[in-house]
Amino acid sequence: MTTMAKTRFPDTPGGSIPIAFSAFCPCGGTMMLAMVEAARGRAVPDVAPRREAPASTRWSWIPADGRRALVFHYVDRSAGPSAKGALVDDPPTEQQIRNAIDHPDRTFREPARFGAIAIGAAEALRLGLPKDPPWIGFYENKPVPPARGEPSREITAVVTRKGKVVAGAEVRIGHAVGPARELIALDTRVSDAEGRCVFPLAEVTALAIVAATATAGSKIIDVPGERDFVEVPLLELGALEGRVTKQGVPVVGSVSLTGRDGGVHRVRRGDATGAYRVDAIVPGEYDVCVEGIDPSNHMTAGTPTYDRIVVPDGGIVRRDFAIVAGTRVDVVLRVEHDTHNGRAYLIAGEVAAQAAQTSTELNALVKSLDPRAWQSSNSSRNDGTQMTTQFLDVAPGVYTLCVYPGDYAPNRHPEQPVVRARIVLGAEPARVELVLPPVRRSGPAEPARRGPTKPPPIPPKR
Numbered sequence: 001m002t003t004m005a006k007t008r009f010p011d012t013p014g015g016s017i018p019i020a021f022s023a024f025c026p027c028g029g030t031m032m033l034a035m036v037e038a039a040r041g042r043a044v045p046d047v048a049p050r051r052e053a054p055a056s057t058r059w060s061w062i063p064a065d066g067r068r069a070l071v072f073h074y075v076d077r078s079a080g081p082s083a084k085g086a087l088v089d090d091p092p093t094e095q096q097i098r099n100a101i102d103h104p105d106r107t108f109r110e111p112a113r114f115g116a117i118a119i120g121a122a123e124a125l126r127l128g129l130p131k132d133p134p135w136i137g138f139y140e141n142k143p144v145p146p147a148r149g150e151p152s153r154e155i156t157a158v159v160t161r162k163g164k165v166v167a168g169a170e171v172r173i174g175h176a177v178g179p180a181r182e183l184i185a186l187d188t189r190v191s192d193a194e195g196r197c198v199f200p201l202a203e204v205t206a207l208a209i210v211a212a213t214a215t216a217g218s219k220i221i222d223v224p225g226e227r228d229f230v231e232v233p234l235l236e237l238g239a240l241e242g243r244v245t246k247q248g249v250p251v252v253g254s255v256s257l258t259g260r261d262g263g264v265h266r267v268r269r270g271d272a273t274g275a276y277r278v279d280a281i282v283p284g285e286y287d288v289c290v291e292g293i294d295p296s297n298h299m300t301a302g303t304p305t306y307d308r309i310v311v312p313d314g315g316i317v318r319r320d321f322a323i324v325a326g327t328r329v330d331v332v333l334r335v336e337h338d339t340h341n342g343r344a345y346l347i348a349g350e351v352a353a354q355a356a357q358t359s360t361e362l363n364a365l366v367k368s369l370d371p372r373a374w375q376s377s378n379s380s381r382n383d384g385t386q387m388t389t390q391f392l393d394v395a396p397g398v399y400t401l402c403v404y405p406g407d408y409a410p411n412r413h414p415e416q417p418v419v420r421a422r423i424v425l426g427a428e429p430a431r432v433e434l435v436l437p438p439v440r441r442s443g444p445a446e447p448a449r450r451g452p453t454k455p456p457p458i459p460p461k462r
Contacts, residue, residue, distance in 0.1 A: 101148070169211045181258075
């Protein structure tokens, strides 16, 4: 709103001048003073409002691979001080800066060890660096907006239970990924007295939403790209409990529930007596996967046991499980260096596995198979020349061991060759040794580094 005022000043020609200023402008009084001084023929001081740049930023340069990375510093809850960004030229191009901000592909743990050089406020302003990149919300409980330049929309959610609105419910919106439809939250809000919450910077893509209170929860509800309103009904939570045994002896087991009709994924481990209980289950139909625990590394291992259950509204289901007691397959892979590793699958039979010649074909194959027909190794050790891994509690039969190479180098080519071995397994443990071919890359290799390695990600079982 703009206001016109006629103000009288004795020492100005004519005695009065019209003054225009905005009622919403915080510097309106300062601007008016400047106009008055000009009308009097006096020098006008520099009265424009100034915003002070912050003294420091969380951006820095890190030398890497003969170049430098533009990175943003943060604290990872599990790994401690970290920095994430991308390699850029010197000077960086506008597109490289944008990629480092919006699509980082390099992570540095304890970045000070890599010689991080802080970027000051003036340099950050010149480069166009924001105070925070959009992805920082994943680590600091902030909303994650769309990348710069991408559109957004406002989504309103209303939480209800038995037809009545629910206040104080936690509502999360994000991407549902994988067969278990795990929700990667982009924003979290709390419903108000009318059961409403608004997500003002939602992506214009297919999203999913879920809500919960202490005693009730919703199924995962899809929100198509063209919708801006969704109702989220709550149901009374149920539970699954029972006991896990192997050859009649109680064992620690991992019980995983995957919803078949929108139910939220749940995983719990039992205790040494075999007892387990999975709480906060949204009513619905679930696939249940039960696995043993390797005592040497406390990771799931062995041939899974599967079942299907229906959890009623507010009900408790009891189910006991007996997991397979089989033998062990030890695998030794000869590798190039200590960042080189492999993903190993043990597939029942020998016909289907022969058709998978590349890593992409192999991953597609295991996704298409019954989950009872294959296992993946989930723990490995690498001493620089060989990687060792194993499969536990494998039932007797004929299997095909399929392995493809991988490492932590950037620009790893997605198509890796598959090596395989036929295994006839009886009651005795088996040992297999294979030589992994070099990793195919579409970019320069990273120098070898010492320390434990992890296998590349695998498709989860259905």
